[in-house]
Amino acid sequence: xxxxxxxxxxxxxxxxxxxxxxxxxxxxxxxxxxxxxxxxxxxxxxxxxxxxxxxxxxxxxxxxxxxxxxxxxxxxxxxxxxxxxxxxxxxxxxxxxxxxxxxxxxxxxxxxxxxxxxxxxxxxxxxxxxxxxxxxxxxxxxxxxxxxxxxxxxxxxxxxxxxxxxxxxxxxxxxxxxxxxxxxxxxxxxxxxxxxxxxxxxxxxxxxxxxxxxxxxxxxxxxxxxxxxxxxxxxxxxxxxxxxxxxxxxxxxxxxxxxxxxxxxxxxxxxxxxxxxxxxxxxxxxxxxxxxxxxxxxxxxxxxxxxxxxxxxxxxxxxxxxxxxxxxxxxxxxxxxxxxxxxxxxxxxxxxxxxxxxxxxxxxxxxxxxxxxxxxxxxxxxxxxxxxxxxxxxxxxxxxxxxxxxxxxxxxxxxxxxxxxxxxxxxxxxxx
Amino acid sequence: xxxxxxxxxxxxxxxxxxxxxxxxxxxxxxxxxxxxxxxxxxxxxxxxxxxxxxxxxxxxxxxxxxxxxxxxxxxxxxxxxxxxxxxxxxxxxxxxx
Numbered sequence: 001x002x003x004x005x006x007x008x009x010x011x012x013x014x015x016x017x018x019x020x021x022x023x024x025x026x027x028x029x030x031x032x033x034x035x036x037x038x039x040x041x042x043x044x045x046x047x048x049x050x051x052x053x054x055x056x057x058x059x060x061x062x063x064x065x066x067x068x069x070x071x072x073x074x075x076x077x078x079x080x081x082x083x084x085x086x087x088x089x090x091x092x093x094x095x096x097x098x099x100x101x102x103x104x105x106x107x108x109x110x111x112x113x114x115x116x117x118x119x120x121x122x123x124x125x126x127x128x129x130x131x132x133x134x135x136x137x138x139x140x141x142x143x144x145x146x147x148x149x150x151x152x153x154x155x156x157x158x159x160x161x162x163x164x165x166x167x168x169x170x171x172x173x174x175x176x177x178x179x180x181x182x183x184x185x186x187x188x189x190x191x192x193x194x195x196x197x198x199x200x201x202x203x204x205x206x207x208x209x210x211x212x213x214x215x216x217x218x219x220x221x222x223x224x225x226x227x228x229x230x231x232x233x234x235x236x237x238x239x240x241x242x243x244x245x246x247x248x249x250x251x252x253x254x255x256x257x258x259x260x261x262x263x264x265x266x267x268x269x270x271x272x273x274x275x276x277x278x279x280x281x282x283x284x285x286x287x288x289x290x291x292x293x294x295x296x297x298x299x300x301x302x303x304x305x306x307x308x309x310x311x312x313x314x315x316x317x318x319x320x321x322x323x324x325x326x327x328x329x330x331x332x333x334x335x336x337x338x339x340x341x342x343x344x345x346x347x348x349x350x351x352x353x354x355x356x357x358x359x360x361x362x363x364x365x366x367x368x369x370x371x372x373x374x375x376x377x378x379x380x381x382x383x384x385x386x387x388x389x390x391x392x393x394x395x396x397x398x399x400x401x402x403x404x405x406x407x408x409x410x411x412x413x414x415x416x417x418x419x420x421x422x423x424x425x426x427x428x429x430x431x432x
Numbered sequence: 433x434x435x436x437x438x439x440x441x442x443x444x445x446x447x448x449x450x451x452x453x454x455x456x457x458x459x460x461x462x463x464x465x466x467x468x469x470x471x472x473x474x475x476x477x478x479x480x481x482x483x484x485x486x487x488x489x490x491x492x493x494x495x496x497x498x499x500x501x502x503x504x505x506x507x508x509x510x511x512x513x514x515x516x517x518x519x520x521x522x523x524x525x526x527x528x529x
Binding site for chain 1: 436438441442444445448470472475476477478479480498499500501502504505506508511516517518519520521523524525526527528529
């Protein structure tokens, strides 16, 4: 007998779970396929959970979700080899429930989310890799899995298969991903006593801190580093565009190792016990790199659709929101008795254009090219800014006016007046 | 800088290796040896799965693979990899992720 579902969701990450949860809640017959031994076992994230996107589906998630620390302080550092210039934003308002952001550990969080999906009525099958989409002409009618007799059919297939987006590539829905549109991030998790973390980061209870970093740690490559506090562990990582990684000779793990040796970072992670090393691609291509995200009988959600805001380090919320929005589109069409074809699914794209997902990506649509074309932003400027601070702060008998002149000439020597003005204009255009 | 060995990092990870069924394969070894000047997979793979031998031959051992996709995407001039996810349940199994 041919097994037919209302919907098949490929993948049990943030996007897939959001889609499957929403569909199942509405009473649809949902099959979710996950290639890992359990949900989360193939997934990697920093990881920060933004409450808003989850709250819209599961308002009381805080009751039992495995959350690490709620974030009360955001640090942004621009690093030179032995120094950093930074801003810290810390607010007691972020220390009052309901909390806005949390650090999470994905393997634990995804299991919890998946439990909710299954309670909502979706059927989850793990340890099953989808090898290709089943087509009837232009229309997707199901999936083929690596299990025996593993052909399964559905009215709609939602692809939440992650950044590599192999299934849509194989089906010819989009081209292979370009190196300039993804970053490779490597990270480690270091365990240490809760008290050590709290004293090092000046927090107590379940409050936490994130540090986002840019500058010399990426050796001129377009990229950033991060350090997040979990309850009893820290995650530290660095990511750079693959197109930049491709042009140089430092391995990703050497880059991470050098970052860990930075005199401002080393004391924060000292004594920790490293328990896992992970690597993952991050879809950072932005608005212009978003592929076709729907067609006859199929939709793309989450990383697979390039839904990530690299500037604000947001991903899981875009994943959940696209997953939920795709599901809601399907539910509405089903209720109206309309076919799930490209013409009717187009409303999914317009819903995303009307909400923060594509509005935010659109806002920064030029940023990508600006940074790609200007490595100064990741090398020269961090150095210049740090040197300027050093000159200003160091007391050595030189008068302040001369110091200012030295700083100015240092900038113009390295980038020229036209270069500086041009860079300022480009930055403004990028963030406008 | 400490000369870090990626093997020491990977040692912390959990894998279920699908013995005899690697999920990534080099299509034509001669292309790597003769046509590819950079052999950038030997630099960029975060698990160090690719090594280059004295004779210029690139050797792939995918046991430590974290399934990120880097090698496939950077091989954009030659498209010389056959890259699939492992069979269900096999490969990297992240403890924390």
